[in-house]
Amino acid sequence: VLARQGVRDLAGRHVVVSAGGTREAIDPVRFIGNRSSGMQGYALARTAVARGARVTLVSANVALPDPAGAQVVPVGSAEEMRKAVLEAVQDADAVVMAAAVADFRPAGYQGSKIKKTPGAEPEPIALAKNPDILAELAADRPPGQVVVGFAAETDDVLANGREKLARKGCDLLVVNQVGEDLTFGRPDNAAVVLGADGTSTEVPRGAKEALAEVVWDLIAARLPD
Ligand code: CTP
Ligand code: CA
Numbered sequence: 001v002l003a004r005q006g007v008r009d010l011a012g013r014h015v016v017v018s019a020g021g022t023r024e025a026i027d028p029v030r031f032i033g034n035r036s037s038g039m040q041g042y043a044l045a046r047t048a049v050a051r052g053a054r055v056t057l058v059s060a061n062v063a064l065p066d067p068a069g070a071q072v073v074p075v076g077s078a079e080e081m082r083k084a085v086l087e088a089v090q091d092a093d094a095v096v097m098a099a100a101v102a103d104f105r106p107a108g109y110q111g112s113k114i115k116k117t118p119g120a121e122p123e124p125i126a127l128a129k130n131p132d133i134l135a136e137l138a139a140d141r142p143p144g145q146v147v148v149g150f151a152a153e154t155d156d157v158l159a160n161g162r163e164k165l166a167r168k169g170c171d172l173l174v175v176n177q178v179g180e181d182l183t184f185g186r187p188d189n190a191a192v193v194l195g196a197d198g199t200s201t202e203v204p205r206g207a208k209e210a211l212a213e214v215v216w217d218l219i220a221a222r223l224p225d
Contacts, residue, residue, distance in 0.1 A: 004051070004213055007051060008051055008052030009051055009052070009216075009220045010048055010051040010052045010053035010216065010220065011051075011052030011053070012052070013052075013053045013054070013093040013094065013223065014053065014054045014055075014056070014091055014092045014093055015048050015053045015054070015055055015056070015092060015093060015094045015095070015096070015219075016055075016056045016057075016058065016085060016088045016089050016092045016094070016095040016096070017041050017044045017045045017048065017055065017056070017057050017058070017095075017096045017098060018041060018057075018058045018059075018060070018081060018085055018095075018096070018097050018098055018099035018101075018133075019036075019038040019040070019041020019042055019044070019045070019057060019058070019059050019060070019062055019098050019099050020036055020037075020038035020041060020059050020060035020061050020062035020099055020100070021033055021034040021035065021036030021038075021060055021061055021099065021100040021101075021102075022034075022060045022061070022075070022076065022077050022078040022080075022081055022099065022100070022101050022102045022130075023060070023061050023076050023077060023102075024077055024078065024102045024104070024105035024106060024130075025076075025077065025105075025106065025109055026106045026109070026110065026114070026125060027109070027110040027111075027112065027113050027114050028111070028112070028113055029113055030114070032102060032104070032105070032106065033061070033102075034100045034102065035100075036099065036100035037062070037063075037064075038059060038060075038061075038062030038063075038064055038099075039064065039186075039208050040098050040150070040189060040208045040211070040212070041057065041059070041062075041096075041098035041099060042057070042059075042062070042064050042067055043207075043208040043209045043211070043212040044096055044098055044212040044215060044216075045057040045067045045070045046067045046068075046070075046209070046212075047209060047212040047213055047216055048070075048212075048216060049067060049068065049069040049070055051216060051220075054071075055067070055069065055070040055071065056070070056071045056073060056088040056092070057070045057071065057072045057073065058073045058075055058081060058084045058085050058088060058099070059072050059073065059074050059075070060074075060075050060076065060077075060080075060081055060099055061076065073088065077102075077105065078101045078102050078105065078130040078131070078133070079105075079130070079131070081099060081101060081133060082131050082133045082136070085097075085133055085137070086133075086136075086137075089137060089141075089145070090142075092145060093144070093145060093146065093223055094145065094146040094147075094148065094219045094223065095137055095145065095146075095147055095148065096148040096149075096150075096215065096219075097133060097134045097137070097147075097148065097149050097150060098150050098174075100152075101130065101133055101134075102130055103129065103130060104127040104128065104129060104130060105127065105128055105130055106125050106126070106127060106128070107126040107127055107128040108126065132168075134147070134149045134168050134170060135167070135168050135169060137170075138168055138169035138170045138171075139169060144223070144224040146171050146172070146219050146222045146223060147169075147170040147171055147172075148170060148171060148172040148173070148174065148215065148219065149164070149165075149168050149170045149172070149173045149174070150173070150174045150175075150176070151164050151173055151174070151175050151176070152175075152176045152177075152178040153175055153176070153177065153178065154177070154178060157175055157177050157192075158175070158192065158194075158200075160175075161173055161175035161192070161194050162194060165194050165196060166196075169196075170196065171195065171196050171222060172193055172194065172195055172196070172215070172218055172219070172222075173193070173194045174191050174192075174193050174211070174215060175191060175192050175193070175194060176189060176190070176191045177190065177191075188205055188206055188207055188208065189203075189205070189206070189207075189208050189211050190203065190204060190205035190206075191203045191211055193214065193215065193218055195218070201214060201218060
């Protein structure tokens with residue numbers, strides 16, 4: 001990070017970062033959520049501001065201070081995130097989907113609070129698929145826009161990552177190894193960044209800021225002049 005101090009290689013660029021985890025409403029008081037803290041996305045936003053970019057941060061359910069100099073767009077659900085991201089990327093040079101987007105949402109929203117019925121078993125909650133924002137971004141992007149995804153994988157992390165990178169059609173996929181308390185809510189992260197061009201960049205365990213700097217390095221190298 002120190003070596004990059006004062007490097008404004010993203011000056012004149014607009015970058016969009018999504019962060020946090022979406023919440024999918026079950027009824028007025030309940031939701032399906034996930035453990036994403038938003039720390040990696042916020043680190044990406046802060047480092048991009050420091051490197052001179054105009055930053056739009058689409059933030060889902062994050063309890064962190066707004067990064068100075070970034071435009072924060074708060075959202076709740078995956079559908080809201082999709083709308084906000086699609087709008088923000090219109091004129092963007094790069095987009096990084098660091099958010100944990102819920103794959104499924106309750107198929108029907110219950111307008112009234114679900115109550116217990118004495119003696120009766122609870123009703124199951126039917127699920128519907130959410131849109132894949134990253135795949136949509138990669139498919140519909142303007143020429144030259146760099147599209148980056150994140151993936152948390154277990155088991156064969158690299159093979160799963162390669163398959164996901166191809167399936168999503170993005171330029172870079174940042175693959176984290178997850179386990180009990182390996183990533184979520186921790187200030188540090190270890191990852192490998194896979195490129196659609198076949199490259200792979202290992203990032204040793206360190207601050208999420210350090211991983212963010214590597215991601216911007218790889219993006220900057222792919223931006224057209
Ligand atoms: N993502 C997205 N929209 C979704 C789901 C995921 O944009 N509905 C993005 C995430 O922000 C992330 C990337 O896709 O950048 C990978 O997310 P991940 O959950 O690992 O991928 P999935 O395709 O949902 O695969 P899996 O079945 O492993 O969850
Ligand atoms: Ca998923």
